[in-house]
Amino acid sequence: MSYMKYILILWENHEIWIEIDDEKYALRQICKEPNGDIEISCFDDCLAEGIIEEEDLEGQIIKVSKEDFEKQWKSLTKDHLDNWKKIKEKYFIGSQITGKCKYFYPQGAIIECQDCTALYDDIFKVDVNQVIKGTVCGYDDDNMWIKIDIN
Known part of the structure; x- marks a missing residue:
């Protein structure tokens, strides 16, 4: 079973939520822009590239729980669940x-x-x-x- 880590980066009024696997690669990511725009890695090409080394990141890094990450993820994807069900049927x-x-x-x-x-x-x-x-x-x-x- 792989180990996941969850972080929130606060940088210049941006929020970046990242799920990181045990090899230090981002698997899911949420990017909240100061203007209100939101990108989600399942719909947008916004996933961090390469290995994530926390000491190399800019901004404030906050460790968050899986539950907090999932709450953010589900709140942003919930409007797509009906369509996802139809796609799986098709x-x-x-x-x-x-x-x-x-x-x-x-x-x-x-x-x-x-x-x-x-x-x-x-x-x-x-x-x-x-x-x-x-x-x-x-x-x-x-x-x-x-x-x-x-x-």
Whole structure:
């Protein structure tokens, strides 16, 4: 079982909430801007890149509990839950899906599909902007991503 760490960075009126795995990679992230804009890593390309070394970060770093992070995450994703349920019904396990590789996260290649986001965990088999055809093999409910295998 992997160990997760949760931090909140307060920097120049920004709030950055990060879930960090035991290898020090960000897995989920929330960025709250001073103007009220919010980015969430499951919908936006805002996840911290590379290994996170707390001593190298700017701003005030506050350790937060998993519960506090989840409360933030769920409050920002709750309006998408009905749509996520419909997407899972439409893209059932074994169904086919096509999309374009947009970027890479520690979890794998993020594939932008017509009406959802998919995840393929073997980043060595795809390139950015490559069109991917895959088979639905599972779901990442936290991120609302469809997991795929490439045909």
